[in-house]
Amino acid sequence: MINTQIVPDIVFRENVEELNPFAIAQTQLDETAAVLCLEPAVHAFLREPVRELHVTLSIRMDDGTSKVFKGFRVQYNDARGPTKGGIRFHPDETIDTVKALAAWMTWKCAVVDIPLGGGKGGVICNPKELSNAELERLSRAYVRQVARILGPEMDIPAPDVYTTPQIMAWMADEYSVIRGQNEFGVITGKPLALGGSRGREDATARGGMCCIREASRVLGLETRGATMAIQGFGNAGQFAATLGQELLGAVIVAVSDSRGGIYNPNGLKPQDVIAYKKRTGCLTGYPDAAPISNADLLELDVDILVPSALENVITAENAPRIRARISAELANGPTTPEADYILQRNGVYVIPDFLCNAGGVTVSYFEMVQNAYDRYWSEKTVHERLDEKMTTAFHAVHDKAQELGVHNRLAAYSVAVGRVAEAVKLRGWV
Numbered sequence: 001m002i003n004t005q006i007v008p009d010i011v012f013r014e015n016v017e018e019l020n021p022f023a024i025a026q027t028q029l030d031e032t033a034a035v036l037c038l039e040p041a042v043h044a045f046l047r048e049p050v051r052e053l054h055v056t057l058s059i060r061m062d063d064g065t066s067k068v069f070k071g072f073r074v075q076y077n078d079a080r081g082p083t084k085g086g087i088r089f090h091p092d093e094t095i096d097t098v099k100a101l102a103a104w105m106t107w108k109c110a111v112v113d114i115p116l117g118g119g120k121g122g123v124i125c126n127p128k129e130l131s132n133a134e135l136e137r138l139s140r141a142y143v144r145q146v147a148r149i150l151g152p153e154m155d156i157p158a159p160d161v162y163t164t165p166q167i168m169a170w171m172a173d174e175y176s177v178i179r180g181q182n183e184f185g186v187i188t189g190k191p192l193a194l195g196g197s198r199g200r201e202d203a204t205a206r207g208g209m210c211c212i213r214e215a216s217r218v219l220g221l222e223t224r225g226a227t228m229a230i231q232g233f234g235n236a237g238q239f240a241a242t243l244g245q246e247l248l249g250a251v252i253v254a255v256s257d258s259r260g261g262i263y264n265p266n267g268l269k270p271q272d273v274i275a276y277k278k279r280t281g282c283l284t285g286y287p288d289a290a291p292i293s294n295a296d297l298l299e300l301d302v303d304i305l306v307p308s309a310l311e312n313v314i315t316a317e318n319a320p321r322i323r324a325r326i327s328a329e330l331a332n333g334p335t336t337p338e339a340d341y342i343l344q345r346n347g348v349y350v351i352p353d354f355l356c357n358a359g360g361v362t363v364s365y366f367e368m369v370q371n372a373y374d375r376y377w378s379e380k381t382v383h384e385r386l387d388e389k390m391t392t393a394f395h396a397v398h399d400k401a402q403e404l405g406v407h408n409r410l411a412a413y414s415v416a417v418g419r420v421a422e423a424v425k426l427r428g429w430v
């Protein structure tokens with residue numbers, strides 16, 4: 001039985017919904033602090049990052065000119081261990097997005113109970129407009145600027161939106177050159193040949209599939225034949241399509257990327273769609289499917305919706321029209337706090353981002369362990385250990401939601417913030 005009581009009366013003020021990701025992250029924490037009766041000093045400490053670095057990078061472009069880029073690295077909280085989190089290359093990157101993502105990394109590592117804190121990095125750039133050589137120079141320049149606060153015992157980056165294993169390889173190399181010794185453990189999501197972990201590439205989606213499987217069990221939903229729509233078709237979205245079909249037996253009826261989507265109620269063939277996108281660079285024009293916008297995809301009458309792109313796609317405006325039974329958030333921050341209550345009221349079972357997409361950082365942590373020991377695990381071992389972590393975390397959150405009578409995000413926050421607060425107090429910081 002799912003507890004859907006205790007839904008506060010939210011007063012919706014037209015056109016003033018807060019969409020700044022860091023303000024949202026702070027609001028979510030404030031609600032959690034009230035639920036946990038957190039000491040005010042601990043609450044105040046957890047509302048802000050402990051450290052943030054702003055860098056300016058000058059890159060030589062292929063045409064001989066120089067171009068300036070802004071970058072950031074935020075270390076949100078390291079009470080439970082070194083800070084951990086990806087680096088995003090995106091034209092719309094802002095310091096507040098990075099701060100929010102770093103906060104969510106802190107709660108993510110805590111909810112799956114790995115001994116790491118949370119951090120995040122970003123560079124304001126459009127990688128689609130950069131050549132491979134420019135991208136390499138930008139990646140190396142970023143590491144040269146942030147190396148002073150990175151390290152396997154300090155802060156360990158990883159891939160995020162528009163950053164790849166190749167970019168991790170350049171960054172690991174640049175850091176090793178700076179230190180004068182091999183330091184592959186400074187970054188995760190590396191190619192296998194440079195100390196990467198088996199199973200890292202599809203780990204975010206695979207972890208999400210474990211959560212969907214467990215959610216379906218508690219909801220009494222059969223995943224075999226269940227319909228799935230995926231918004232966002234990068235690393236997480238593409239593997240969600242193949243693994244949704246392979247592991248859950250789901251029928252993938254719609255997928256979209258930043259330029260639009262495709263829909264076939266009888267099911268798409270994920271491998272063919274991925275091959276088409278690789279060939280043409282987009283989804284538009286894919287045969288055997290009708291075009292669909294990102295907005296319409298989110299409102300499809302499907303069993304499982306998988307937001308896998310960016311923040312703030314489910315807001316107070318469209319939440320009343322979301323019809324999925326489960327919303328499994330592989331993206332970070334896709335749902336606003338107001339939308340959370342609307343979804344809860346409408347019986348949509350949300351698997352919140354920092355639980356649902358924690359598979360990536362979980363296997364990143366496995367990668368760190370393997371780098372430290374210089375011994376490498378089989379894919380089967382990675383999959384089993386990932387499944388165990390995700391399943392345990394899912395049930396801790398689900399049970400907490402039942403116990404407190406709150407929505408799943410607030411439950412996930414309660415589990416995670418409780419753990420971080422305990423570490424902060426044990427260390428004597430507050």
Ligand code: GLU
Pocket residue numbers: 084085086087108156157158159160161188189332357358360361362364
């Ligand atoms: N960028 C991913 C995330 O948001 C992975 C982070 C990591 O592996 O450190 O969870």
